[in-house]
Amino acid sequence: xxxxxxxxxxxxxxxxxxxxxxxxxxxxxxxxxxxxxxxxxxxxxxxxxxxxxxxxxxxxxxxxxxxxxxxxxxxxxxxxxxxxxxxxxxxxxxxxxxxxxxxxxxxxxxxxxxxxxxxxxxxxxxxxxxxxxxxxxxxxxxxxxxxxxxxxxxxxxxxxxxxxxxxxxxxxxxxxxxxxxxxxxxxxxxxxxxxxxxxxxxxxxxxxxxxxxxxxxxxxxxxxxxxxxxxxxxxxxxxxxxxxxxxxxxxxxxxxxxxxxxxxxxxxxxxxxxxxxxxxxxxxxxxxxxxxxxxxxxxxxxxxxxxxxxxxxxxxxxxxxxxxxxxxxxxxxxxxxxxxxxxxxxxxxxxxxxxxxxxxxxxxxx
Amino acid sequence: xxxxxxxxxxxxxxxxxxxxxxxxxxxxxxxxxxxxxxxxxxxxxxxxxxxxxxxxxxxxxxxxxxxxxxxxxxxxxxxxxxxxxxxxxxxxxxxxxxxxxxxxxxxxxxxxxxxxxxxxxxxxxxxxxxxxxxxxxxxxxxxxxxxxxxxxxxxxxxxxxxxxxxxxxxxxxxxxxxxxxxxxxxxxxxxxxxxxxxxxxxxxxxxxxxxxxxxxxxxxxxxxxxxxxxxxxxxxxxxxxxxxxxxxxxxxxxxxxxxxxxxxxxxxxxxxxxxxxxxxxxxxxxxxxxxxxxxxxxxxxxxxxx
Numbered sequence: 203x204x205x206x207x208x209x210x211x212x213x214x215x216x217x218x219x220x221x222x223x224x225x226x227x228x229x230x231x232x233x234x235x236x237x238x239x240x241x242x243x244x245x246x247x248x249x250x251x252x253x254x255x256x257x258x259x260x261x262x263x264x265x266x267x268x269x270x271x272x273x274x275x276x277x278x279x280x281x282x283x284x285x286x287x288x289x290x291x292x293x294x295x296x297x298x299x300x301x302x303x304x305x306x307x308x309x310x311x312x313x314x315x316x317x318x319x320x321x322x323x324x325x326x327x328x329x330x331x332x333x334x335x336x337x338x339x340x341x342x343x344x345x346x347x348x349x350x351x352x353x354x355x356x357x358x359x360x361x362x363x364x365x366x367x368x369x370x371x372x373x374x375x376x377x378x379x380x381x382x383x384x385x386x387x388x389x390x391x392x393x394x395x396x397x398x399x400x401x402x403x404x405x406x407x408x409x410x411x412x413x414x415x416x417x418x419x420x421x422x423x424x425x426x427x428x429x430x431x432x433x434x435x436x437x438x439x440x441x442x443x444x445x446x447x448x449x450x451x452x453x454x455x456x457x458x459x460x461x462x463x464x465x466x467x468x469x470x471x472x473x474x475x476x477x478x479x480x481x482x483x484x485x486x487x488x489x490x491x492x493x494x495x496x497x498x499x500x501x502x503x504x505x506x507x508x509x510x511x512x513x514x515x516x517x518x519x520x521x522x523x524x525x526x527x528x529x530x531x532x533x534x535x536x537x538x539x540x541x542x543x544x545x546x547x548x549x550x551x552x553x554x555x556x557x558x559x560x561x562x563x564x565x566x567x568x
Numbered sequence: 569x570x571x572x573x574x575x576x577x578x579x580x581x582x583x584x585x586x587x588x589x590x591x592x593x594x595x596x597x598x599x600x601x602x603x604x605x606x607x608x609x610x611x612x613x614x615x616x617x618x619x620x621x622x623x624x625x626x627x628x629x630x631x632x633x634x635x636x637x638x639x640x641x642x643x644x645x646x647x648x649x650x651x652x653x654x655x656x657x658x659x660x661x662x663x664x665x666x667x668x669x670x671x672x673x674x675x676x677x678x679x680x681x682x683x684x685x686x687x688x689x690x691x692x693x694x695x696x697x698x699x700x701x702x703x704x705x706x707x708x709x710x711x712x713x714x715x716x717x718x719x720x721x722x723x724x725x726x727x728x729x730x731x732x733x734x735x736x737x738x739x740x741x742x743x744x745x746x747x748x749x750x751x752x753x754x755x756x757x758x759x760x761x762x763x764x765x766x767x768x769x770x771x772x773x774x775x776x777x778x779x780x781x782x783x784x785x786x787x788x789x790x791x792x793x794x795x796x797x798x799x800x801x802x803x804x805x806x807x808x809x810x811x812x813x814x815x816x817x818x819x820x821x822x823x824x825x826x827x828x829x830x831x832x833x834x835x836x837x838x839x840x841x842x843x844x845x846x847x848x849x850x851x852x853x854x855x856x857x858x859x860x861x862x863x864x865x866x867x868x869x870x871x872x873x874x
Contacts (some may be wrong), residue, residue, distance in 0.1 A: 206653075208871070287657055315839060339845070343853040347797045348604065348657070356678065356788050360834040368832070375818040485662060525672035532666025536644070539662060541656040 204549040221491050221498070224537035226506070231533055232518045241520050250512030250527075256452055260511055262397035266469055270295065270461035274485035275503055277454030279494040283417070284426040285433070290336065290351025291458040292482025293358035299329025299466040299514040300362050303473040306466075307370060307518025308380060317387050322463060329459015330452050332358060341444045347451075354449035355482070363470055363475045381473035390468040396561035402464035407500070409457055414496035423564035452552040460480060482527075485502040487535045506531065537543055541564050573702055575819055580711055581777055583808075583815030585610070585769035587714045589806050590794035591721055593764025597797055598725060599758040600738035602863035605645055605659025607790025608667020613767025614774035617670040618781045621683050624854040630683075631710075631756070631771050638767020639760040646759040650752045653869050664741045664790070672783050684777035700816060710772055716807075717765070723806040734758060738863030749803045751870055766790065788841065795844045799851050802861040810847070819845050 228363070229247060236243040254260040274291045285351040302325025309317050336351040363379070372382035390400035406555035429436040429446050461481065466473055488506055492498030513527035589606050596603050613634035621630035623774040645663050648654040685706045689695065695705040726732040737744040738753050745751045773779055773789070792814060800807035829836075853855070 206871075289661060339849055343849045344855055345845070345848045345852040346798060349791060349798070350845050352791050352845050353788070353795075356841045357838050360838045364832050364834040366832070476596075485667060487665070491656060523673050523676050525676070526668050528669025529666065529673055530669075532662060532669050535658070535662040536648065536666060539648055539659050540652050542654055543652045 205552045206543070206547045207550050208547055209545075212545050212547075216466070217493060220541040220544060221493065221502070221538060223541050224491070228530060228534045229536040229540075231537075235526070235529065236522075239492055239522070241522060244354070246516055246520055246522060248548055249516040250509060250530075250557060250566050252512075253276075253515055254508055254511040259397060260515075262394050262399040263511050264504065264507050265403045266397075267398040267510045268503045269400070269402040269406050269468075270481040271466070271485050271488045271506055272500055272503035273402070273409055273461040274458045274482055275492060275499040276406075276409045276496055277449075277457035278485055279492065279496065279499055280413060280426060281450040282449050282489055283430045283494050284431040284446050286447055287348045287352050288333065288336065288451055288454050289348055289486060290333070290354050291454065291485055292357060292478055292480065293351070293355035293457035294332045294455040294467070295356040295462035296355075296478045297364050298329035298462030299473065299477050300358070300365060300462075301325055301331075301459065302463025303381060303466045304365075304370060305386070306384045307473075309388065310382075310385050312385075313387050313398050316327035318391075321388055321467060322460060325463025325466075326459045329455040329457070329462060331455075332457070333451040333455020335450075341447055347447075349425070356480075358479055359475075362473065362477065366473050366475055370484075372472075379475055380555040382469055383472045388467055389471065390464060393441045398469050400464065400468045402461075402468055404511040405460065406503075407462070409460075410496040410500050413453075415439040417496070422446075426450065432539055458499040489533055490535060550566070572620060573698075575695070575707075575823060576703055578810060578819040581814040581815075582818040584714050584815055585744065585772040585777065585813040586793050586811040587718065587808060588769030588772065589766045589790055590622070591714075591804060592715055592762035592769075594800070594802060594804060594807060595721055595725070595734070595765075596758050596762035597866055598738045598802060598863055598868075599734045599755050600647065600741055600863050600868070601755050601759055602656045602660065602795065602867040603642070603645055603762055604657060604795050605641070605663025605790075606660075607786055607788065608636045608664035609641045609763045609766040610667075610770035610773075610790045610793075611671040611710045611784070611786045612667045613639050613770030614783060614785060615675045615770075616631070616681060616767065617771030618774040618779075619674060619678055621775055622678060622681055625684065627684065627686060627775060631768060632773055633770035633822060634767040635764045638763040638765070638770070641764075641767070642763020644755075645763070646756045649702075649869070650755050650759075652701075652759065653871055655869070668784060675781050675783060678781040679783070680726065681781065683775045686776045690817050698728055702838065708776055710768070713793050714757065715775060717849060718804050718808060725804070735863070737844040738865055741865045741868070745872055746777050751872070755870075757760065766793070769793070792840060794842050795848055799847050800855065801851065802863070813847075814840055 229251065232247055233243040236246045274295065278288060280290055301556055302321045305321045305324035309320065332354060335354060336347040339345040339350050340347045366381055367379045370381045372378065372380060375382065393399045393401055393403060425436065425441045425446055428439065429441060429443065447565060466477060470477060484506055488499055488502045492502035509527050509530055516522040517524055589610055591704060593603065593606055616637035617630035617634040620633035621627050641663060647660055648659045649656050688706055688708050691705050695701045728866060733749055734754060737754055739751060741751050773785055778785070796807055796810040799810040817839050819841055824836055825832060
């Protein structure tokens with residue numbers, strides 16, 4: 203048998219290896235899953251993980267899907283680093299789409315260089331406002347931010363539904379619950395001609411760069427890291443816990459809001475009740491798979507976007523159930539969390555005889 | 569009078585799944601483990617019960633299937649957090665995401681079908697009494713079980729030696745380990761009990777409340793159950809108060825049309841979620857009261873160094 207032993211230092215090798223191991227294990231489990239579903243596992247795996255990489259158009263779609271995942275994931279990583287659990291990014295995404303979409307409808311048929319920035323700022327503010335609620339409730343009333351931010355996801359999606367059924371409904375839309383199509387001046391400029399890939403991806407890359415610089419050089423980045431790894435040390439150092447909560451929630455909410463408005467004025471082109479499709483939750487997986495590091499998140503965002511695109515392809519080509527991809531994403535997070543033990547602990551063969559009592563090491567709690 | 573009785577019965581039916589899920593989570597948290605995967609275990613319970621009931625025609629078989637599948641989901645969580653020492657918050661989220669996906673995958677062929685009617689208690693004479701009859705003597709057995717469960721859990725935690733050990737582990741797992749209690753083993757047991765309870769709550773949704781299978785039909789009830797445990801300050805009795813309060817809110821939403829309220833249905837549908845937030849704020853604002861019964865080791869990873 204083996205015994206688990208804490209490492210003196212977290213293993214850097216394992217830190218980078220475990221996401222790859224997790225992906226490999228997920229693909230292996232996918233084989234089992236496809237066989238159980240009565241599908242050809244090799245073909246399904248190739249369709250999901252390889253086929254989208256072989257054509258220009260599906261590569262551009264990869265960018266479309268990765269944009270919201272990277273934007274939201276980069277923000278969530280800041281929260282999770284500080285041990286603050288904003289899991290309501292889906293709601294902040296929706297409110298960003300609502301606020302930005304409302305601005306786009308308000309500026310309907312208005313032209314000008316300032317139209318796009320106004321819409322984007324409105325979107326970011328919408329997300330920040332929604333994220334400010336759990337931050338305020340935690341700082342002021344000590345309310346658990348996990349539960350409040352999650353409850354607000356449902357509220358946001360109902361609010362979107364109310365608005366597209368009423369105030370923001372298309373006047374010429376024969377009572378369909380959707381807004382009118384946004385005016386051309388409000389739509390996301392296209393990055394690659396002939397595709398749906400829009401400048402939002404460039405913004406996402408910028409967000410990756412900025413959050414990376416923030417964590418590396420800015421004092422708030424340092425405070426976030428200390429607050430997450432050693433809360434007591436952070437208190438002794440006099441870092442304001444409340445300030446960290448505000449900062450991480452507002453940044454992650456703003457980025458989720460941007461992702462929302464980009465989605466509404468990008469690939470969707472109008473406000474519809476089905477706008478939130480779970481990017482806010484998938485981005486949680488992206489953040490963990492990317493090791494809460496901006497560059498990792500960029501790669502993880504692309505990988506999960508690949509499962510979306512490939513999954514859609516497999517759905518059409520092999521009539522694979524749509525939920526398969528959701529199961530895949532869940533498994534990926536499980537395997538990642540399971541293999542994480544190799545980072546902080548190592549397995550040693552247990553001694554044959556009863557070991558002499560060793561000096562008790564302090565349990566390393568996460 | 570019939571309307572009053574109907575409304576009250578509606579409250580009971582809406583509250584029962586919350587009671588099951590929350591009472592299970594309460595035991596888990598009392599042992600010092602925070603399992604945020606209640607939503608995922610509930611939805612797995614819902615589809616396991618529904619599919620088994622449709623395939624075998626046996627409602628009891630459906631409930632047993634839910635219990636087994638819920639406990640298995642919880643076992644996955646226990647293995648990750650107790651044996652592989654994974655972060656409980658992240659693992660709970662993974663359990664929810666995975667459960668929602670897996671349930672949707674299994675549930676593919678079951679949307680549109682409906683489960684056979686669930687038998688209700690009928691005591692000749694007593695159940696026919698006006699108002700009181702249907703309210704006290706006219707429910708399905710799960711409603712009565714939900715009350716028995718609460719009493720059983722309260723008795724177990726406060727009056728038995730095993731319950732004391734569970735609470736000791738939740739308060740200080742290092743001390744409990746030092747005097748020789750098998751911390752990890754006991755936590756495996758409480759986590760699986762919690763999973764089974766959450767799954768029965770889910771089963772109640774799909775085979776009694778609707779009785780249909782709809783994707784994502786738990787609609788956040790697992791999370792509301794988590795909030796209820798905080799609201800109840802980890803006391804089983806107060807948990808019922810909370811669950812019935814939420815049942816009442818749900819029913820207001822359903823009966824508003826009959827009561828002549830002219831409000832958008834979506835705004836009414838927000839009520840349970842907004843109420844959860846309000847309740848959390850009120851309970852958490854008083855820090856001493858909120859922490860009075862909170863297990864001190866809640867959510868912390870336990871590693872036995874020797």
